[in-house]
Each structure stands twice: as structure tokens, then as C-alpha cells.
Amino acid sequence: MxxxxxxxxxxxxxxxxxxxxxxxxxxxxxxxxxxxxxxxxxxxxxxxxxxxxxxxxxxxxxxxxxxxxxxxxxxxxxxxxxxxxxxxxxxxxxxxxxxxxxxxxxxxxxxxxxxxxxxxxxxxxxxxxxxxxxxxxxxxxxxxxxxxxxxxxxxxxxxxxxxxxxxxxxxxxxxxxxxxxxxxxxxxxxxxxxxxxxxxxxxxxxxxxxxxxxxxxxxxxxxxxxxxxxxxxxxxxxxxxxxxxxxxxxxxxxxxxxxxxxxxxGNVPHIIGVVGVVMAVITLIYGFFMYLPQKDMKRLLAYSTITQLSYIFLALSLSIFGSHEAFNAGVSYIFNHAYAKSLFFLVAGALSYSCGTRLLPRFKGMIHKLPLLGIGFCVAAMAVAGVPPFNGFFSKFPLFAAGFAISAKQLWLVPLLIVVLLESVASFAWFLHWFGKTVPGEPSETIANASEVPVSMKLVLVVLIIMSLISSVIAALWLQ
Known part of the structure; x- marks a missing residue:
């Protein structure tokens, strides 16, 4: 069967x-x-x-x-x-x-x-x-x-x-x-x-x-x-x-x-873990600095995706040092990030559909004219940044917990994990910055003239908003 x-x-x-x-x-x-x-x-x-x-x-x-x-x-x-x-x-x-x-x-x-x-x-x-x-x-x-x-x-x-x-x-x-x-x-x-x-x-x-x-x-x-x-x-x-x-x-x-x-x-050579961790942290820092100047929403999300994938490589590489928690964090990160980042991209697609542009500075006041897109933007940003109760938090927290536990025996990990932790906080601040510039306030001319988003697109956005809240529960129950 x-x-x-x-x-x-x-x-x-x-x-x-x-x-x-x-x-x-x-x-x-x-x-x-x-x-x-x-x-x-x-x-x-x-x-x-x-x-x-x-x-x-x-x-x-x-x-x-x-x-x-x-x-x-x-x-x-x-x-x-x-x-x-x-x-x-x-x-x-x-x-x-x-x-x-x-x-x-x-x-x-x-x-x-x-x-x-x-x-x-x-x-x-x-x-x-x-x-x-x-x-x-x-x-x-x-x-x-x-x-x-x-x-x-x-x-x-x-x-x-x-x-x-x-x-x-x-x-x-x-x-x-x-x-x-x-x-x-x-x-x-x-x-x-x-x-x-x-x-x-x-x-x-x-x-x-x-x-x-x-x-x-x-x-x-x-x-x-x-x-x-x-x-x-x-x-x-x-x-x-x-x-x-x-x-x-x-x-x-x-x-x-x-x-x-x-x-x-089974037992993976530790050198693979060392190389994986180091390259993940280097890529993570690079991706963060590259998405800071981006105004095109899709290009910003592309560099953000590079950074988020580095978190997954980091978790999986840490698991090589004997942490089952780190492995589960990496697998749940794959699952959770898939839904959260898809929501972010599809919000970008809905904005380009209704407004004809992907430039973030033109999107002020979404919550008034396009409330579903404003909510979707907010949920996706917080999920990707790892803010509770959204799914990204339940991937990042076990990653850091496992990483600092391993660092008790692998001291070289401590400075790298601190750098990653700082990036996580900084990425939240950056997404919060763009949230403040795009979602609240009086609608810009671009948003005021936006057209209606089709029902099929709205339905998918609603499903992804829900999954950005509950996918971590599904992953945790499944992997336990």
C-alpha cells in the first residue's frame, strides 16, 4: 500500500x-x-x-x-x-x-x-x-x-x-x-x-x-x-x-x-561540522549586510533567505558534535521557514500584483487599504526574525540552546554563536524598521491606488499566516 x-x-x-x-x-x-x-x-x-x-x-x-x-x-x-x-x-x-x-x-x-x-x-x-x-x-x-x-x-x-x-x-x-x-x-x-x-x-x-x-x-x-x-x-x-x-x-x-x-x-567526522559551522556563520554575516541596503522587496527576501539557510546549516553542523536537539532544530527550521518565507514572498507578489511595483518605500499605509497584506507582512517578518509565538522562534531557540550546550566542550563555538545571536537581534530590528515604514500610517499614493487581490491569492495568504503560527507545533509533535 x-x-x-x-x-x-x-x-x-x-x-x-x-x-x-x-x-x-x-x-x-x-x-x-x-x-x-x-x-x-x-x-x-x-x-x-x-x-x-x-x-x-x-x-x-x-x-x-x-x-x-x-x-x-x-x-x-x-x-x-x-x-x-x-x-x-x-x-x-x-x-x-x-x-x-x-x-x-x-x-x-x-x-x-x-x-x-x-x-x-x-x-x-x-x-x-x-x-x-x-x-x-x-x-x-x-x-x-x-x-x-x-x-x-x-x-x-x-x-x-x-x-x-x-x-x-x-x-x-x-x-x-x-x-x-x-x-x-x-x-x-x-x-x-x-x-x-x-x-x-x-x-x-x-x-x-x-x-x-x-x-x-x-x-x-x-x-x-x-x-x-x-x-x-x-x-x-x-x-x-x-x-x-x-x-x-x-x-x-x-x-x-x-x-x-x-x-x-552515523558518526560523522567532526571536521565536517567545523567547516559547516564556520561557512554558515560567514554566509550568515554576508547575507545580513547584503540585505540591509535593498529596497526591492524580493531582492531583500533573497538575501534574507541566504541568511536563514545559514541558520539551518549551522544547526545541522552543530548536530555532528552529538546534539540530537540541534538536528531536530535544523529539520524543524526547514519546515517552519518554508511556510514563513513563502508567506513573505507571496505578500510581495500580492503587492506587485495590486500596485505594479516591489519597491518598499512606496508601500506606506498597507494596513488601511490592504489589511490582509499588512497583517501578512507583519506575521512573516516576525516569524522569520524568530519572534514568539511565531514558528521561527521555535526553530531558533532550540538551535541556540543546543549550540551553547555544545560550546561547554567546544569553546571555539562561543564567539561564533554570539555573532549569530547579534545577527538575529539586528535582523528583527531591521524588519521592524521596514514594518514601521510600510504597514501603519496614511496610505501612500501607490497603496491608495492599489487594485483588489484575487480570492485565490487571499486564501493562500490566510493559510500561510495560520501555518506561520502552528507549523512549529506540528514539527515538534512529529519529531518528538
């Missing part, structure tokens, strides 16, 4: 994309939303069956040659939690796009072509396959598919700027994938299988090669120094694409495969 549901969850979006490609354009939005909903229900069903079966971790072998496992599904707390997040957000973005991709959009007045809906569905299917994959070969396959989809969706508007941004994203993430190729080849050479669980059999030098390769690939996909350069330019994509690929799913591929490697490998 679980094998059939997992296969359907992964394959149905691809089938839906094929149907969209051959049917008239008017069917695109409906089919995309329908197949994304079915995939979401499939992932929820897998989670329910897993819970009903006593949460027994299960590996379902899909294809193997001899003793070499090539493709399969791994059903456990981490894969199902993150899998549900990326697929459910794919459905919400599809629904949001039904309103956004229309002639009423003041920034980009056009209806979505078949290629938009088809590539969005392929991306959802690839994310389902990647999160559930039990082999590094399966991860590599879906890693590359997401790269191809991101190229097509970032360059969707076909402008010179968007096409350059799409090519940059494709090249950088493909260079990053070389680390995954090396890891897959080394794992197979040493163990005779691509099963991720086989990493536990490796000696320390081999673990360094395999996990180091995965970390390199993760840095590229999750936009960490030195391979961060593609993400800010990728904001040329339609805003729903930015929300899904560059906040909820594609950038989470990197941190997810790193988390899966740590979970599978």
Missing part, C-alpha cells in the same frame, strides 16, 4: 505536466492545482500510515540490480515532514498562481502559458521524489530535474535579464551537483550500493569524501558562499516561482540532502 501511494505521489505530477503540455491552455491552472492537491493528499496519506504503523522507519526498494539498490523510498519522520511541506506548498503556490498569472497583474499582465503550469508540476513531482528517495542516485536524479525546472521557470518571462539569471542558476547548481556525483560514485565504489544507509559502513576518510561532496552540492543548491550568486538574480522569476523554488523547496534541497547524510552516516 505505502509503495503504491509513494509512487503515485511522485509520478502523478509528472503525468499532470504531460497532460497540460498537450491540452489547450485554459486547462493549465485547473490541472496544475488538481494534481498538486492529489500529490499533497498522497504525502499526507503516507504520513498517516507511518503514524498508524507505530512510526517504524521503512525502506521500500523500488529497483535494484543484485545487491546494489538503485532507487527506493525512505519513509521516516524527516522525509515525510519535509516531503509534506514542499508538496503542500507546491499546491498552495499553484492555487495562488491561478490569480496571480492574469491580465489583472499590474507588474506582469499575462496569463500563464502551459509551460509555466507544466514545469511547476514537474518541480513538485521532483521534490516529492527527492525527499522520499532512499538512495543517493535517486537524490542525484531529482537534484538535476529541479535544476532544469528552475532554469525554465526563472526565465519564464523571456526577457534578457531573466534568461541570464536562469542560465546562471542552472550553471551554478549544476557545478554544485558535481559534489553529489563524486559522493555517489565513491559510495558505490566502497559499498557496492547507492543506498544512503550504506554510508554508515564507510571508514572515516571515505565519509569525508562522501559527506564532503554532499555538503558541496548542498552549498550550491541552498545558495551559500561561495555559490550564492544565483539566488538574488533569480528574483526575475514570477513571484509564485520565487516563493516556491527560492523559499520553500529548491533552496531546501541542499539542507535536506545534508540532513539526510548526517542521519544516514
Amino acid at each position: 505505502m509503495m503504491h501511494i509513494a509512487l503515485a505521489t511522485m509520478l502523478l505530477p509528472f503525468i499532470g505536466a504531460l497532460l497540460i503540455a498537450i491540452l489547450p491552455k485554459r486547462y493549465g491552472p485547473v490541472l496544475c492545482s488538481l494534481f498538486a492537491l492529489v500529490a499533497t493528499l498522497g504525502m499526507a496519506s503516507l504520513a498517516y500510515l507511518f503514524w498508524q504503523n507505530g512510526q517504524h522507519e521503512t525502506t521500500l526498494i523500488l529497483y535494484q540490480v543484485g545487491h546494489a539498490q538503485l532507487f527506493g523510498f525512505r519513509l521516516d519522520k524527516v522525509s515525510l515532514l519535509i516531503g509534506f511541506a514542499v508538496v503542500s506548498l507546491g499546491f498552495l503556490v499553484s492555487l495562488y498562481s491561478c490569480g496571480y498569472m492574469s491580465m489583472g497583474n499590474r507588474e506582469h499582465p499575462q496569463t500563464g502559458d502551459n509551460r509555466y503550469w507544466a514545469f511547476l508540476l514537474v518541480f513538485i513531482g521532483a521534490m516529492a521524489g527527492l525527499t522520499l528517495s532512499s538512495t543517493i542516485l535517486g537524490q542525484l536524479l531529482f537534484f538535476e530535474i529541479t535544476g532544469g525546472c528552475s532554469w525554465a521557470l526563472i526565465g519564464y518571462y523571456q526577457s534578457e535579464k531573466s534568461l541570464k539569471a536562469a542560465l546562471k542558476a542552472l550553471l551554478v547548481t549544476h557545478i554544485a551537483s558535481l559534489g553529489l556525483y563524486i559522493a555517489a560514485a565513491w559510495l558505490f565504489a566502497k559499498t557496492g550500493t547507492f543506498d544512503l544507509a550504506a554510508m554508515a559502513q564507510l571508514d572515516e576518510p571515505s565519509k569525508l569524501v562522501v559527506i564532503g561532496g554532499i555538503l558541496f552540492a548542498a552549498w550550491g543548491k541552498s545558495a551559500q558562499l561561495p555559490m550564492h550568486v544565483w539566488l538574488p538574480d533569480a528574483m526575475e522569476a514570477p513571484t509564485p516561482v520565487s516563493a516556491y523554488l527560492h523559499a520553500a523547496s529548491m533552496v531546501k534541497v541542499g539542507v535536506y540532502i545534508f540532513a539526510r547524510a548526517i542521519l544516514s552516516a
Whole structure:
């Protein structure tokens, strides 16, 4: 039963994309939303069956040659939690796009072509396959598919700027994938299988090669120094694409495969943890200083995303020193941040839809003319900054608690954690600054002349506001 549901969850979006490609354009939005909903229900069903079966971790072998496992599904707390997040957000973005991709959009007045809906569905299917994959070969396959989809969706508007941004994203993430190729080849050479669980059999030098390769690939996909350069330019994509690929799913591929490697490998060499922590802190500081001067809301959110992903790398790297709390903080951070940052991006999309601009200084007085967007902006800002009772707090607090606990034995962590703590406070102050300049007060001319936001977009924003409050509860109950 679980094998059939997992296969359907992964394959149905691809089938839906094929149907969209051959049917008239008017069917695109409906089919995309329908197949994304079915995939979401499939992932929820897998989670329910897993819970009903006593949460027994299960590996379902899909294809193997001899003793070499090539493709399969791994059903456990981490894969199902993150899998549900990326697929459910794919459905919400599809629904949001039904309103956004229309002639009423003041920034980009056009209806979505078949290629938009088809590539969005392929991306959802690839994310389902990647999160559930039990082999590094399966991860590599879906890693590359997401790269191809991101190229097509970032360059969707076909402008010179968007096409350059799409090519940059494709090249950088493909260079990053070389680390995954090396890891897959080394794992197979040493163990005779691509099963991720086989990493536990490796000696320390081999673990360094395999996990180091995965970390390199993760840095590229999750936009960490030195391979961060593609993400800010990728904001040329339609805003729903930015929300899904560059906040909820594609950038989470990197941190997810790193988390899966740590979970599978058993004892990970501490040098991986040291490198991971140091690079996370460097990237975090860089991202913070880069988003300070930004006035374009999407570019600000892009650099903020780079910083938030650094927090996840920090938590996962800290877990290598023996902290299960840090690992759970990293996994819950992936889950919580996906909803909070998607809300932020989709608020930006709603503002550009109704106002025709993404420039923050023009948005004063949102709460009077566009109250839902003002509330969404406030909730997203506080969630991302880690203010209680929003979900970001329940990711950051256990991260710092675990980090300072580890620093009792690893004293070199203390100054780094203090720097990260200062960045967290400063980021809250910066988002509070922009909240004061955009949400309260008399509406600016741009806000006063704003058009109405479609119902489908409003509905998605309401769901994400709720999830920014309760996703941390879901993650905590699931991971306990």
C-alpha cells in the first residue's frame, strides 16, 4: 500500500505536466492545482500510515540490480515532514498562481502559458521524489530535474535579464551537483550500493569524501558562499516561482540532502561540522549586510533567505558534535521557514500584483487599504526574525540552546554563536524598521491606488499566516 501511494505521489505530477503540455491552455491552472492537491493528499496519506504503523522507519526498494539498490523510498519522520511541506506548498503556490498569472497583474499582465503550469508540476513531482528517495542516485536524479525546472521557470518571462539569471542558476547548481556525483560514485565504489544507509559502513576518510561532496552540492543548491550568486538574480522569476523554488523547496534541497547524510552516516567526522559551522556563520554575516541596503522587496527576501539557510546549516553542523536537539532544530527550521518565507514572498507578489511595483518605500499605509497584506507582512517578518509565538522562534531557540550546550566542550563555538545571536537581534530590528515604514500610517499614493487581490491569492495568504503560527507545533509533535 505505502509503495503504491509513494509512487503515485511522485509520478502523478509528472503525468499532470504531460497532460497540460498537450491540452489547450485554459486547462493549465485547473490541472496544475488538481494534481498538486492529489500529490499533497498522497504525502499526507503516507504520513498517516507511518503514524498508524507505530512510526517504524521503512525502506521500500523500488529497483535494484543484485545487491546494489538503485532507487527506493525512505519513509521516516524527516522525509515525510519535509516531503509534506514542499508538496503542500507546491499546491498552495499553484492555487495562488491561478490569480496571480492574469491580465489583472499590474507588474506582469499575462496569463500563464502551459509551460509555466507544466514545469511547476514537474518541480513538485521532483521534490516529492527527492525527499522520499532512499538512495543517493535517486537524490542525484531529482537534484538535476529541479535544476532544469528552475532554469525554465526563472526565465519564464523571456526577457534578457531573466534568461541570464536562469542560465546562471542552472550553471551554478549544476557545478554544485558535481559534489553529489563524486559522493555517489565513491559510495558505490566502497559499498557496492547507492543506498544512503550504506554510508554508515564507510571508514572515516571515505565519509569525508562522501559527506564532503554532499555538503558541496548542498552549498550550491541552498545558495551559500561561495555559490550564492544565483539566488538574488533569480528574483526575475514570477513571484509564485520565487516563493516556491527560492523559499520553500529548491533552496531546501541542499539542507535536506545534508540532513539526510548526517542521519544516514552515523558518526560523522567532526571536521565536517567545523567547516559547516564556520561557512554558515560567514554566509550568515554576508547575507545580513547584503540585505540591509535593498529596497526591492524580493531582492531583500533573497538575501534574507541566504541568511536563514545559514541558520539551518549551522544547526545541522552543530548536530555532528552529538546534539540530537540541534538536528531536530535544523529539520524543524526547514519546515517552519518554508511556510514563513513563502508567506513573505507571496505578500510581495500580492503587492506587485495590486500596485505594479516591489519597491518598499512606496508601500506606506498597507494596513488601511490592504489589511490582509499588512497583517501578512507583519506575521512573516516576525516569524522569520524568530519572534514568539511565531514558528521561527521555535526553530531558533532550540538551535541556540543546543549550540551553547555544545560550546561547554567546544569553546571555539562561543564567539561564533554570539555573532549569530547579534545577527538575529539586528535582523528583527531591521524588519521592524521596514514594518514601521510600510504597514501603519496614511496610505501612500501607490497603496491608495492599489487594485483588489484575487480570492485565490487571499486564501493562500490566510493559510500561510495560520501555518506561520502552528507549523512549529506540528514539527515538534512529529519529531518528538
